[in-house]
Amino acid sequence: TAEKIAAVLRKVSGNADVAVEATEGLPMLNIDIRRDAIARYGINIEDVQEVIEAAIGGSEVGTIVKGNAKFSLTVRLEERYRRDPEAIGRITVPAADGSAIPLAQLSSITS
Numbered sequence: 882t883a884e885k886i887a888a889v890l891r892k893v894s895g896n897a898d899v900a901v902e903a904t905e906g907l908p909m910l911n912i913d914i915r916r917d918a919i920a921r922y923g924i925n926i927e928d929v930q931e932v933i934e935a936a937i938g939g940s941e942v943g944t945i946v947k948g949n950a951k952f953s954l955t956v957r958l959e960e961r962y963r964r965d966p967e968a969i970g971r972i973t974v975p976a977a978d979g980s981a982i983p984l985a986q987l988s989s990i991t992s
Contacts, residue, residue, distance in 0.1 A: 910937070910966065913989045922987070923977030929987060932974045937963050966990040 883901045890899045914929050934940075939957030946952075962968040970985030984990070 909992065910964065910969065911989075911991045912969070912984075915988055918987045922980075922982050924974055924982070924987065929974050929984070932972060932984070933969075936969065936972050964992065966992050 887899050887901050890896050912933055914926055916926065919926060919929060936958050939955040941953050942956050943954040944951050945954050957963070958968070967985075970983060970988075970990050972984045973981035974984055974987060976982050
């Protein structure tokens with residue numbers, strides 16, 4: 882299906898370098914946030930999603946300036962930890978009372 886879509890897109894004027902990226906066989910990490918668990922701790926789902934995004938996708942922490950060029954400085958977990966459900970489960974999410982709850986207590990994490 883992706884190849885059929887790419888073939889159509891290639892015919893559209895202005896498109897360049899249309900390619901299909903294979904995702905089959907790539908490691909996938911599924912994190913299903915348990916709403917009942919986060920409610921118990923007074924945590925919003927957005928807060929949990931931000932923690933996950935920062936850990937896996939990265940979080941911009943600053944800017945590097947070199948001459949006239951500016952580059953974002955992003956910090957994220959090392960790849961081997963981003964693929965490990967147990968490591969992801971140890972990431973903590975701040976609760977309403979100031980405590981830190983491990984993500985594994987708030988979600989189901991599978992690979």
